[in-house]
Amino acid sequence: MTRRFAGAALVVVALALPQLSCESDDTSVKSVTPIRSSKTLGTTHGPNGEPATPTSALDLTPTEIAKVRAGHYTAAFLWHENAQWTTAVSNGARDVFDDLGVDVIAEASANFDAARQKAELETVEARHPSALLTLPVDPVVTASAYKAAARQGMKIVLLSILPQGMKQGPDYVNVVTDDLFQMGKRAADALAAAVGDEGKIAYFFRDANSYVTNQRDQAFLKTITTNYPGIEVVAKQGIADPTKAQEQAAAVVLKNPDLSGAYVTFSEPPGEGVLAALRAAGNDETKLVSLDISDPMALDMAKGGNTTALVVDRAYELGRAMAVSAGYGLLGKKAPAFVVAPAMTITRSELVQGYQASLHRDPPTSVLKALGQ
Amino acid sequence: MISRRYFVYVAFLALLAFFAITLHDDGFLSQTNLLNIVRQTTPVTVMAVAVVFVLSAGEIDLSLGAVVALSALVTADVMQDHGAVLGVAAGLGVGMGVGAVNGGLVAVLRLPSFLVTLASMGVVAGLARTITDLRSVAVEDRGFIDIFGSGDVGPVPGLAFWALGAVALGQFGFRHRRFGAHVLAVGDNRAAARATGIRVDRVKFAVLVISGTAAALAGILYTGRVQGASYTLGEQDLLTVIAAVVIGGTRLFGGQGSVIGALVGSLIMGMLTNGLILSGLSSSEQLVAQGLLLLLAITLTARPEGDPI
Numbered sequence: 001m002t003r004r005f006a007g008a009a010l011v012v013v014a015l016a017l018p019q020l021s022c023e024s025d026d027t028s029v030k031s032v033t034p035i036r037s038s039k040t041l042g043t044t045h046g047p048n049g050e051p052a053t054p055t056s057a058l059d060l061t062p063t064e065i066a067k068v069r070a071g072h073y074t075a076a077f078l079w080h081e082n083a084q085w086t087t088a089v090s091n092g093a094r095d096v097f098d099d100l101g102v103d104v105i106a107e108a109s110a111n112f113d114a115a116r117q118k119a120e121l122e123t124v125e126a127r128h129p130s131a132l133l134t135l136p137v138d139p140v141v142t143a144s145a146y147k148a149a150a151r152q153g154m155k156i157v158l159l160s161i162l163p164q165g166m167k168q169g170p171d172y173v174n175v176v177t178d179d180l181f182q183m184g185k186r187a188a189d190a191l192a193a194a195v196g197d198e199g200k201i202a203y204f205f206r207d208a209n210s211y212v213t214n215q216r217d218q219a220f221l222k223t224i225t226t227n228y229p230g231i232e233v234v235a236k237q238g239i240a241d242p243t244k245a246q247e248q249a250a251a252v253v254l255k256n257p258d259l260s261g262a263y264v265t266f267s268e269p270p271g272e273g274v275l276a277a278l279r280a281a282g283n284d285e286t287k288l289v290s291l292d293i294s295d296p297m298a299l300d301m302a303k304g305g306n307t308t309a310l311v312v313d314r315a316y317e318l319g320r321a322m323a324v325s326a327g328y329g330l331l332g333k334k335a336p337a338f339v340v341a342p343a344m345t346i347t348r349s350e351l352v353q354g355y356q357a358s359l360h361r362d363p364p365t366s367v368l369k370a371l372g373q
Numbered sequence: 374m375i376s377r378r379y380f381v382y383v384a385f386l387a388l389l390a391f392f393a394i395t396l397h398d399d400g401f402l403s404q405t406n407l408l409n410i411v412r413q414t415t416p417v418t419v420m421a422v423a424v425v426f427v428l429s430a431g432e433i434d435l436s437l438g439a440v441v442a443l444s445a446l447v448t449a450d451v452m453q454d455h456g457a458v459l460g461v462a463a464g465l466g467v468g469m470g471v472g473a474v475n476g477g478l479v480a481v482l483r484l485p486s487f488l489v490t491l492a493s494m495g496v497v498a499g500l501a502r503t504i505t506d507l508r509s510v511a512v513e514d515r516g517f518i519d520i521f522g523s524g525d526v527g528p529v530p531g532l533a534f535w536a537l538g539a540v541a542l543g544q545f546g547f548r549h550r551r552f553g554a555h556v557l558a559v560g561d562n563r564a565a566a567r568a569t570g571i572r573v574d575r576v577k578f579a580v581l582v583i584s585g586t587a588a589a590l591a592g593i594l595y596t597g598r599v600q601g602a603s604y605t606l607g608e609q610d611l612l613t614v615i616a617a618v619v620i621g622g623t624r625l626f627g628g629q630g631s632v633i634g635a636l637v638g639s640l641i642m643g644m645l646t647n648g649l650i651l652s653g654l655s656s657s658e659q660l661v662a663q664g665l666l667l668l669l670a671i672t673l674t675a676r677p678e679g680d681p682i
Contacts, residue, residue: 079656082656082657082660086656090655104653105399105653106650106653107650107654107656108650108656108659109656111609113606113608114509114599114601114603114605114606115595115598115599115606116609118598118599119409119413119647120650122409122412123406123409123646123647123650123651124650124651125405126399126400126401126403126405126406126409126651127399127400128400137605138509138601138605139509140508140509140510140511140603141509141511141599141600141601141602141603141606143511143600143601144523144599144600144601145599164511207507208507209506209507209508209509240502240507
């Protein structure tokens with residue numbers, strides 16, 4: 001019993017942990033201007049305009065946790081892809097579910113295929129999980145499948161994407177996501193600092209209809225063009241196929257050999273592709289900022305290469321928040337409609353803390369070695 | 374001694390028994406789950422039937438998955454303003470058109486189907502992304518949805534009838550019409566087929582049109598099933614379809630094929646995915662297990678007749 005409530009306390013305390021600030025004290029190999037926070041020009045809203053509630057506001061009391069434990073509930077995870085980011089989300093959720101006595105009975109990844117996700121959802125339904133944590137591949141074509149699952153009484157917690165026509169309460173518990181605007185803004189602030197607030201930059205954005213990446217990209221562009229008049233965006237390149245970013249970046253670099261910096265919509269694989277293009281061109285001057293953690297880019301940053309900052313969300317915390325939200329749903333407790341995990345900027349000096357805060361693990365050995373640890 | 378051509382059925386029963394025993398508490402054998410497997414595999418089955426013809430003729434169609442997406446989007450898009458009948462006709466027309474272009478280039482210009490369909494895969498995938506500017510299109514026509522994917526006839530999903538229809542038509546054409554024999558002859562020995570008077574180019578053209586049309590039908594079935602279309606639909610189906618067909622006893626390089634085997638191969642692929650998810654393995658573990666079980670199935674079924682194991 002003591003252990004049970006110790007676990008309960010952990011859930012509450014961990015979600016209320018003060019957020020790690022990583023904006024200052026940058027001491028990378030090459031000296032750069034410290035990152036300062038510019039004016040915030042927007043906020044992250046939910047898919048229906050809901051105001052954001054921080055993950056730290058989620059809370060289950062020991063009595064509520066005991067009630068969930070007594071229910072002997074089960075849960076399933078359905079993700080859009082299988083990557084270290086989704087692994088970290090799963091790990092965060094599993095740790096909370098362990099404390100809540102919820103058994104995770106199935107997990108699947110759709111590899112961005114909506115039809116496959118529908119099939120996986122039907123398959124998982126055969127085991128009648130009490131709760132479902134999921135990132136829908138597509139808000140339109142997955143909607144019918146999720147509505148059907150909701151009708152079966154499954155408590156659905158959504159990561160980032162809200163399927164069309166679903167209503168909070170009867171259809172889903174809530175939407176949990178990153179602080180999308182802050183991620184784009186932080187990337188702009190980090191790149192501005194890296195280039196000394198002036199020069200030419202390239203903007204590699206996601207050329208797809210994506211709620212998450214579109215908001216982050218637009219926040220970056222708005223911040224960099226409004227708050228940093230000395231910076232000129234000379235190339236805007238849409239990335240439709242993330243695996244082709246290297247070819248696209250090679251052309252941009254060829255056309256703009258004097259680029260001071262570049263922003264890439266996300267790191268794995270387009271950020272890595274842009275980095276490869278810079279290396280192939282023998283360019284070690286252009287500063288690179290991207291979103292989400294990538295081991296090759298982290299290694300490049302540790303070695304003092306082109307990569308100067310990675311702006312990341314807290315994937316592990318997203319998972320924890322989703323599991324706690326599932327607890328709300330199982331108890332019938334009203335959950336905040338739209339919950340966000342804070343963003344953070346990782347520079348070379350905060351790589352180890354950044355990996356821990358985002359993915360809840362240490363950087364790979366190669367990164368630690370490059371950092372001299 | 375069991376003939377190698379029956380190994381696919383043995384593999385199917387062995388896998389069914391394996392999951393039935395290991396997942397007996399996890400709903401694997403429930404009627405809902407077994408019908409789910411049929412629903413989930415129908416688009417792959419429809420394409421697999423066509424690919425039996427393509428591979429048996431010694432050709433390949435890499436544009437399948439891209440055609441699925443484009444025809445799904447065209448169907449959903451046209452349907453919004455012009456109704457389901459025109460939507461379906463437009464979707465099927467896209468598939469036939471792409472198949473005819475592929476077939477024409479292969480038959481008339483004597484280009485290898487691998488390269489032709491590799492190129493058309495790129496063109497078609499690009500068009501699928503372009504026509505709706507990467508947006509998904511929702512479908513609300515209840516009649517269309519019921520007929521093409523989400524409806525049931527009693528306890529039997531409507532999709533099962535599409536799968537059976539495709540298999541019956543394929544089996545009839547492959548085993549009971551001269552065309553099937555011509556396909557096998559072309560795949561077995563092109564020069565000999567030509568010498569016996571078979572119009573080899575016409576056969577090549579026809580199998581690629583069949584393939585494009587089947588991919589379009591699969592796209593329409595996906596559209597009915599998920600009640601919408603997006604450019605990602607079916608894009609990853611190509612290898613699943615080819616694996617199903619080869620497991621089912623069709624030779625990758627022509628001259629031998631089995632439509633019924635392709636159906637069973639498709640069910641094996643669907644059952645593998647379904648069972649491994651129900652087993653509670655992580656996504657990465659599922660990939661490893663799927664690869665190993667697939668290797669086992671191929672070892673049993675895809676070797677030429679007469680080879681010692």
